[in-house]
Ligand code: ATP
């Protein structure tokens with residue numbers, strides 16, 4: 126029978142890889158909790174309308190990337206393509222937005238039916254951060270300071286750059302949209318296919334077209350900047366001042382727009398040049414209108430999401446994963462003979478109590494001494510403990526260094542934990 130395989134674009138993350146994931150997730154958790162952000166966990170499936178009403182009917186995501194299906198009751202459900210909509214729904218549903226501010230984060234898989242390629246998958250993972258109830262540019266700045274700290278922690282600071290822009294209020298974008306469409310109509314035939322389609326549906330997205338021909342046409346196009354409302358201009362200039370004061374480097378990219386309809390005012394992307402065209406590792410912005418649009422009281426908000434696959438790919442590409450990030454054991458306890466099997470299990474337990482934080486693997490499954498030592502070596506352990514019936518009779522154990530030429534030693538059972546403590550600590 127043909128074997129069943131994983132779905133295209135959806136990856137297994139194997140045991141060799143999970144330490145890197147845990148390392149990155151751990152760093153992010155630590156940074157976020159250091160700023161007082163609290164974790165929220167939402168379902169992976171939501172009502173389809175939630176995404177249509179938030180992300181926007183004519184965005185790429187809603188038009189062609191969502192995994193939508195009818196469940197057994199005939200309700201239209203969708204695997205979440207991003208986390209903001211669900212986070213807003215949950216926060217509103219449970220009264221988290223009533224008369225208070227919130228700094229929230231979440232992580233988990235997202236689903237988009239895109240063409241799989243390096244850095245672009247159909248199931249991918251994001252860490253998302255959403256802040257509610259704070260209208261000033263200070264919280265926008267905090268998000269960027271926080272991500273800047275994370276890049277430092279991961280050694281990525283020299284490899285990421287920040288682009289920011291202001292896309293103003295919906296009204297400002299509306300008048301700009303008309304001006305842009307008016308200008309681009311004269312060049313309709315020369316635009317790339319995607320941009321021709323967007324001219325009707327979502328003309329602002331044409332600004333970040335990857336086509337050089339389209340970009341050439343855009344050189345003389347009206348500038349969004351000239352259409353911005355006063356409040357957005359003021360918000361943006363105060364944000365820039367805060368970033369300058371905080372020592373955060375950025376460039377203003379007047380063509381930066383985001384693919385989701387709910388953004389307004391501040392938008393930003395952290396980009397790397399080390400991953401080819403899938404170079405955006407973190408993206409976000411302000412979405413002051415979304416809560417109300419989804420039926421809540423008007424509540425200002427700002428947030429971002431970072432793609433974990435891209436972050437990890439970047440760390441690996443740049444060889445920035447620290448050597449200690451692995452699944453290696455510290456101690457491997459072998460057991461030769463029936464009495465030794467039971468003794469090895471209890472010896473391993475006492476080592477785990479006596480060596481907090483150490484990885485102690487107890488050999489299971491029998492086999493010859495040679496094959497047990499082979500497994501000990503493969504476990505990555507620095508020391509093998511040798512325990513057989515002879516050792517049990519004499520109340521001793523053998524301790525064999527696996528990563529150096531030091532000789533094996535025999536020592537009293539009672540001294541093993543303290544000896545290993547010294548050796549592993551050194
Ligand atoms: P892109 O322009 O690369 O398609 P996007 O604008 O669709 O990104 P967002 O919806 O803002 O991306 O998601 C935030 C981040 O999530 C992206 O910057 C990226 O790091 C990651 N991401 C988005 N889509 C994918 C995907 N299909 N596979 C892997 N990571 C993704």
Ligand code: MG
Nearest residue numbers: 185237239384
């Ligand atoms: Mg996309």
